[in-house]
Amino acid sequence: xxxxxxxxxxxxxxxxxxxxxxxxxxxxxxxxxxxxxxxxxxxxxxxxxxxxxxxxxxxxxxxxxxxxxxxxxxxxxxxxxxxxxxxxxxxxxxxxxxxxxxxxxxxxxxxxxxxxxxxxxxxxxxxxxxxxxxxxxxxxxxxxxxxxxxxxxxxxxxxxxxxxxxxxxxxxxxxxxxxxxxxxxxxxxxxxxxxxxxxxxxxxxxxxxxxxxxxxxxxxxxxxxxxxxxxxxxxxxxxxxxxxxxxxxxxxxxxxxxxxxxxxxxxxxxxxxxxxxxxxxxxxxxxxxxxxxxxxxxxxxxxxxxxxxxxxxxxxxxxxxxxxxxxxxxxxxxxxxxxxxxxxxxxxxxxxxxxxxxxxxxxxxxxxxxxxxxxxxxxxxxxxxxxxxxxxxxxxxxxxxxxxxxxxxxxxxxxxxxxxxxxxxxxxxxxxxxxxxxxxxxxxxxxxxxxxxxxxxxxxxxxxxxxxxxxxxxxxxxxxxxxxxxxxxxxxxx
Ligand SMILES: Nc1ncnc2c1ncn2[C@@H]1O[C@@H]2COP(=O)(O)O[C@H]2[C@H]1O
Numbered sequence: 001x002x003x004x005x006x007x008x009x010x011x012x013x014x015x016x017x018x019x020x021x022x023x024x025x026x027x028x029x030x031x032x033x034x035x036x037x038x039x040x041x042x043x044x045x046x047x048x049x050x051x052x053x054x055x056x057x058x059x060x061x062x063x064x065x066x067x068x069x070x071x072x073x074x075x076x077x078x079x080x081x082x083x084x085x086x087x088x089x090x091x092x093x094x095x096x097x098x099x100x101x102x103x104x105x106x107x108x109x110x111x112x113x114x115x116x117x118x119x120x121x122x123x124x125x126x127x128x129x130x131x132x133x134x135x136x137x138x139x140x141x142x143x144x145x146x147x148x149x150x151x152x153x154x155x156x157x158x159x160x161x162x163x164x165x166x167x168x169x170x171x172x173x174x175x176x177x178x179x180x181x182x183x184x185x186x187x188x189x190x191x192x193x194x195x196x197x198x199x200x201x202x203x204x205x206x207x208x209x210x211x212x213x214x215x216x217x218x219x220x221x222x223x224x225x226x227x228x229x230x231x232x233x234x235x236x237x238x239x240x241x242x243x244x245x246x247x248x249x250x251x252x253x254x255x256x257x258x259x260x261x262x263x264x265x266x267x268x269x270x271x272x273x274x275x276x277x278x279x280x281x282x283x284x285x286x287x288x289x290x291x292x293x294x295x296x297x298x299x300x301x302x303x304x305x306x307x308x309x310x311x312x313x314x315x316x317x318x319x320x321x322x323x324x325x326x327x328x329x330x331x332x333x334x335x336x337x338x339x340x341x342x343x344x345x346x347x348x349x350x351x352x353x354x355x356x357x358x359x360x361x362x363x364x365x366x367x368x369x370x371x372x373x374x375x376x377x378x379x380x381x382x383x384x385x386x387x388x389x390x391x392x393x394x395x396x397x398x399x400x401x402x403x404x405x406x407x408x409x410x411x412x413x414x415x416x417x418x419x420x421x422x423x424x425x426x427x428x429x430x431x432x433x434x435x436x437x438x439x440x441x442x443x444x445x446x447x448x449x450x451x452x453x454x455x456x457x458x459x460x461x462x463x464x465x466x467x468x469x470x471x472x473x474x475x476x477x478x479x480x481x482x483x484x485x486x487x488x489x490x491x492x493x494x
Contacts, residue, residue, distance in 0.1 A: 002061030002112060004029035007041050008068045014095040018066060021105070023112045030061065038077065039162050041065060045085060046171055046231060049239070052199040057239045058088035061115055062137055064104055069094035080160055082147050083323070084228075085235045086283070086316075089115055091137035111138050118240070118411060118426065119418045125238075125285045126297045127419075142298040144236075144283055145312060148319040156323050159228070168227035172207070175200040183208055187254055190393065190477065194251045195400045195435035202250045203230050206278060209257060213274055216267035219331050229324035236282045236316060242411070242430060243404040244284035251401075253277035255386035262474050268331070269379060272341055275328065276348035277383055279317035284309065287412050289355065295419045307353045314349045318342060337376055344379065351380030352387045357460060360384055364467035373471055385468055385478075391453070391461045391485060392478040398485050399439035399449070404430075406449045443492045450489040457486045 004018050021028035035041050048056035065077065077092035089111075093104055114120040115138060128140035136143055151157065175198070183205050186192055194202060207226055214221050221229070237246040256277040260270040289308050292300040303311040321329055329342050337344065351360065360381060367373050373381070390401035407430055417424035434442065443449055465482060469475040 001030045001055055001057075002028055003056070003058075003063040004032045005041055005044075005063065005065040006032065006034045006067075007038060007065060008036065010066045010068055011095045014066055014101050017101050018064065018104075021108065023109050028108065028112060029064070038067070039165065042080070042084075042162055043166055043171070045088070045090075046166065046168070049085075049231075049235060050172070050175065050200050050203070052239065058085070058090055059115070059139070059238060059240045060121075061089065062108065062112055063088070063090040064101075065090065065092040066095045066101065067092060069096040080163070083151075083157065084163060084232050086144050086147075086232075087139050087235055087238055089138050111136075114138065119414050119424060121240075122285055122287060122411065122415050123418060126287065126292055126299065127295060129298050141283055141285060141312065142302070145299065145302065145315065148315055151319070153315060153318045154322055156326060159323075163228065166228075168224050168231060172200050172204055172227060176204055177201075180208060187257070190255075190258060190481075191397065192251065192254045192258075192393075193397055193435070194247045194254075195397075199234075199246075202247060203227075203234060206230055206250050206253060209253070210271075210274065210278075213257070213267065213271040214328075217271040217331075219268065219271060219328055221325055221327070225324060229320065230278075232320055232324060233279060233282065236320065238284065238286065241284065241286040242407040243401070244281050244286050244408065248401075249278045249281055251390070252280060252383070252386045255389040256383055259382045259386060259475075263378065263382060263472055266375075268341075269337070269344070269375075271328070272344045273348055273379055273383055275321070276317070276345045277386055279320065279345075280310075280313055280349045280352050280383065280387065282313045282316035282320070284313070286408050287415060289353070291412060291415060291419075294416075307350055307355065310350050310353045314346050317345065317349065321345075337379075339376075347380050348383045351384045354460070357384075357464070361464055361467060364464070364471060367471060369471060381468065385465070388461055388464070389478070391457055392465060392482045394481055395439050395485050395488055398481070399442050399488075400434045402449050402453050402489075403434050403437075403442050403446055406446060406452050409452065410448075439488060440492075447494050450492040451494065453489040454486065454493060457482060457489070462486075 006015060018029065019027060033044065035044065045058070048054055049058065067077070081088060081090050081092070091104065093101060095101065114124050124138060125141050128136065128142060130136055130140060130143040130146060132146065183201065186197065187205055187209055197205065207230060210226060211223070234246045237249060239245055253274050256273050257270065260273060264270050289300070292308050293305045299312055300308045331341070363377060364381070367377070390398055410426060414424035414426050432445070437445065461482060465478050469479050
């Protein structure tokens, strides 16, 4: 879905040209939105992005902002888009600079057809080789990485007044239907229902949690800055991914916190682990390292095919924290670990690479059963457990995540065929609200789910959580839930 934004008084002949743009016989832009100034434009981008049901996520089309360069706007709007809305396909053109919309034309129709197709879009994200940072108006992982490295992982740019002045608190709060107690009750159980909460409610849950943890760790951040950090994180994940989106990130953060509540007595380490959790999959394309390497993604080459995705996620998180919460990287970590905070964040994110799974299982097997796991080993184990904890949630919740990962695996298989120039077909689209379907109904609708769950539980989750829970107190409920879920999937196996 593509939007034509007109900001301020724009040359009407340029607008006419823009509206003549077509794709497959239809006008290119699905809507035209006129706004008085840049401030209203940015506010609108946030509002659309947070209203998941609207579908205006700025990822499935290409949007154009036509503005009048004479409108006193100093900051480069395209730089703001890259810094604060990384996953958006959006470009701004000064209609008064002579060339105007002409430079927007070239390649546009092809780009729109790519962004409207799930598999072509994933392929572009993963394999496009930009000549320079953000040379394309379509998102690509390498364009995102080049921008982050061009700006420097340690560099901060002043946050533009137009963004600083947005009252993010009321932007989020006014959409909430419940009070803080309701969200704390959701956060404080293992029955955390990410799919029953609206996007803004999930963002508000992460605000409440991180605000508490930052106070506990004596690492204060203002409310509006924390909201901007969270909204920039959300804009750095692909909302269009079935599984690896911001909901997964918040779910893993909530699981990480629940485990830390039981296992960690150091507020700063808990905060760092939860920050690593919410940022552990930034920019995830919904595929995997194997596909990145197999078809020679520039991202895989950039990290020499070693944990390419996890290294990328870490770089993106470092860049966002440097920009939005630099103090968190600087305050001295606890006495227990003589490690810099960034090293703790990095080790935690790298631990979520399943290529390292066997190593972590062996670490658990070799640690004595009646002895406490040393703190340095415990931290990465916690986030790794949280990352695959969906199989240990109660069946109603676990089955929702199972459905989503099954869809994502199907998309990976289709992408493999696409890259091998073979025909691919995709299961029917997930155009149902999975939170309304019971486990039985989900299996009825998507019969391939049980086999994948049985394989993952028997080959990965069972061994890990058995070792994890026998060495750490009070976690037997993880095994109980997982075994209940496995029995259900076995009873439904095709
Ligand atoms: N319920 C599940 N069923 C199958 N595979 C899963 C499930 N949950 C997590 N995984 C896999 O575990 C991996 C953990 O790292 P990733 O999030 O990169 O990708 C995840 C999936 O490949």
